[in-house]
Amino acid sequence: MSALAKMASSRLFWPVVMLLVLFAINLVAFPGFFEITVRDGQLFGSLIDILRNGAPTLIIAVGMTLVIATRGIDLSVGAVAAISGAVACSIILGSPDPGSLATVAVAVTVALLISLVLGVWNGFLVAVLGIQPxxxxxxxxxxxxxxxMLITEGQILTVNSPPFKFLGSGFWLGVPIAVIIAAVVFGLAALLTRRTALGMFIESVGINPEASRQAGVRARGLLFAVYTFCALCAAIAGLILTANTAAADANNTGLFIELDAILAVVIGGTSLAGGRYSLVGTLVGALVIQTLVTTVYTVGIPPIATMVFKAAxxxxxxxxxxxxxxxxLSGFRRRLAVRSGKGVAAS
Amino acid sequence: MTKLLEAPTTNHPPRPRRGTGPARTAPTGRGRRRPLAAALGVLTSPKYGPVTVTGLLFVAIFVIGGFRYRGFFSGQVFLNLFVDNAYLIVLAVGMTFVILTGGIDLSVGAVVALSGMIAASLLQTGWSPGVVIPLILVLTSILGLLVGLMIHVFKVQPFIATLAAMFLARGLCYVISQSSISITDPTFIQLAVSRIPLGAGLSITPSVIIALVVVGIAVWVLHGTRFGRTVYAIGGGEQSGLLMGLPVARTKVLVYVISGFCSGLAGVLFTFYTLSGYPLTAIGTELDAIAAVVIGGTLLTGGYGFVLGSVLGVLVLGVIQTIITFEGTLSSWWTKIFIGALLLVFIILQKVLTARRR
Incomplete structure (x- = not known):
């Protein structure tokens, strides 16, 4: 097998090709696409924008990857993101000092704790009651x-709190905070599942829950952990999204983000049938989706058509x-081989 | 297959239960026990149990509403459930076919919006409704066909394939127009405002008749044709269906064509209701349709369920909506919470019933 064929058979081959094609299209439409400039000690450029806007999707997709690896799926991430944003904003609004760091810390902590409860609820339904995910x-x-909506009482809660806004649009050492958070979540998930046996256990539950239980894997606890982690990721993404606009909109925060996250996972080559998963693939998938959205803008196609391109x-x-x-494809290759073999024999 | 599963029902021993007073004190002769055993058997069978519970629930909610609110307990309130939810009934019928085979269709809401947009934009440029409506039905059926082929030939999960269709349909809506297009075609307006009197001051709309005809055809197809039996067989076990020599491939693709057709028709009915096309309309309708089918007692793993159950499911969703309207002080978001809670109850019920059988 040639090196190219080996590369082509890799699960990451097509997603990476897709990403490179998108980059190429962007470069043609907008020659300054790869330029990154430093302004006031902060990084700017199209690539940085892609990373920053793609961060919430990536964070959710990381949690989703682990859920999908157990042959599950989590449709509730968008709703969890909306709840966490609503909780944080309503706490900040209700406090006497919305601008203080302590208020924001409390708001963020409570939002994350509530997401843990929601994750445990999903885990309970799947692991204990055995309902299809x-x-x-x-x-x-x-x-x-x-x-x-109950939390926001049907209104869009707008907060004026610089520390909270910092979560969504701040910079640290020149890098957007959202990107740093995404990198930390991604790194933690990769370390925890790939440097320990945890990832293998997750895959074994995805391949055959009963067999892995009999082999001594605590499938039930694992499912709880995975759904809780996914909800936590969703809450983090929800906080970033809410902080970015400094407003909690129960209807529109994280709308369709579950679909984007699942797409990122699927594009990354993780099968929805469970078992093998690839976090790097998910990273590539999330980048493909965000780059696609950016491409639609740079090429000058009306942004409303983005969904058609996503579908494609x-x-x-x-x-x-x-x-x-x-x-x-393999049949075609075999036939080619046979034909060239015949050609050799005839000559 | 269904006969085999029903068999234990008839000789299921009636378990003594607290709360069913008459049953315990009644003489335990054969003649008295049999109807009770039969009733228990119906309630605890995975086939009839959930749908019976849904029926009882609907009656209970309606009666409670009747006692609580003045003017609730009228024939027109009941008929309005059909008038307001005609499109959802048609959607739920299509979804029932898909879920019976163990699949799912997430694209229906977006297809409803798309067919509304196509109708509104073509009528605006002067096309005749006699051409537009068949065209919509053909287009949405083709979309269903493509989805079905993707699922069957390319082994893409139904979830992902219909998700792609959803993105496509929603995206095309925006491509057609970003703002609302109102419909001024006289035929559509005539169909929207006309009421068919039933006597005693009651009336329905033409949409209701169309929806009921669809339900009737669906019942006949599922229970009276070979195709319908194959649908149930695929849900019961695709491998067994294949081994029995059933046309699994054709049926699996056709189910999505039916769902596409129903979504298109539902879209047309929805435009009769709203008289406009708007790209953001019917977001989340797929969830309502799935919820109606589940509450109506169709098992999400496929194999068990009735179209009439799904209609009951739609009516339950409708009556909850009506109660929330009558209550006045309850905000609309409570609908979502109630539907979520109902879904939970019915899914657990299904789980309990199927677990006891196995």
């Missing part, structure tokens, strides 16, 4: 937005990764 999390997806990318990636395509 797609349905179990559908409940929170439907009811969660209602709960978020999903379809193409899914068809390329489909076993039917792989079979057809």
């Amino acid at each position: 797609i349905i179990a999390t559908l409940i929170l997806m439907t009811a969660g937005r209602g709960v978020a 990318v999903v379809t193409i990636v899914c068809l390329l990764q489909s076993p039917t395509t792989a079979e057809a």
Whole structure:
């Protein structure tokens, strides 16, 4: 097998190709695409924008990857993001001193704690009651937005709190805070699951829950942990999204973000059937989605058409990764080999 | 297959239960026990249990509403459940087919919006409704066909394939127009405002008739044709269906075509209701349709369920909405919380019933 064929058979091949193609399109449409400038000690540029705007999706996608690796799915992340944003904003608004660091710390902590409870609830439905994950999390997806509206009393809560706003649009050492948070979440997940046996346990639960239980893996505890972690990721993303606009909108915070996150995971080559997962793939997938959105802007296509392009990318990636395509391709290669073999024999 | 599963129902021993007073004190002769055993059997079977509970729940909510609010207990309030939810009934019918095979269709809400947009924009440029409506139905059926092929031929999970279709449909809505387009076509307006009197001051809309016809056809297809049996068989076990020589491939693709067709029709009914096309309309309707099907007693793993159950599910959602309107002080977001809670109850009920069978 040639080096190229080996590369092409890698799970990361098509997503990376997709990303490079998108980069190339951007470079043609906007020659300064790769330029990164330093202004007031802060980094600016298209690539930085992609990283910064893609951070919430990436954070959720990391949690989603682990859930999907256990053959699950979490549809409730958008609702959890909305709830955490609503909780944080309503605490900040209700405090006598919205601008103080302590208030924001309390608000963020409470929001994250509540997300842990929501994650445990999802884990309980899946691990203890044994409900299919797609349905179990559908409940929170439907009811969660209602709960978020209950917290905000149906209004858009606008807060004026510099420390909170810093979470969404601040910089540290020139790098946007959102990117740093995403990097930390990604690094933690990678370290925890790839430097310990945890990742292998998660994969074993995804391949065969019963067999892994009999082999001594505590599948139930693992499922709880994975759904809780996913909800925590969703809450972090929700806080970043809310802080970015300094407003909690129960209806629109994190709308469709569950779909973007699942897409990122699928584009990254993690199968929805559970088992093998790739966090690097998810990173590439999240970047592909965000770059796609940016491309739509730079190329000058009306941004409203973004969803059509997303549909196209999903379809193409899914068809390329489909076993039917792989079979057809390998059959084609075999036929080519046979034909060239015949050619050699004839000469 | 269903016969085999029903068999234990008839000789299921009635368990003594607290609270069912008459049953305990009644003479335990065969004649007295059998109907009770049958009733218990119906309630605890995965096939009939959830749908019976839904029926009882609907009656209970309606009666409670009748006692609490003046003017609630009227025929027109009941008929308005159909008038307001005609499109949702059609959607739930299509979704029932898909879920019976163990699949799911997330694209229906976006397709409803898309067919509304197509209708509004084409009517605006002077097309005749007689061309526009069939065109919409054909287009949405083709979209369903593509989704079905993606799922069957390329082995893409239904969740992802229909998600792509959802993005596509929603995106196309925006491409057609970003703002609301109102419909001024006389035929559409006629269909929107006309009421069909039923006597005694009661009336329904033409949409209700269309929805009920769809329900009737769906019942016949599922219970009276070979195709319907194959749908149930695939939900019961795709591998077994294949081994029995059933046309699994064709049926699995057709189910998504049906769902696409129903979404298109629901979109047309929805435009009769709103008389406009708007790209952001019907967001989250797919969840309502799925919730109606689940509350109506269709098992999400496939194999069990009735179209009429899904209609009951829609009515339950509708009556909750009506109660919240009558209550006045309750805000609209309570609907979402109630629907979520109901979903939870019914899913746990399904779980308990199927667990006891196995």
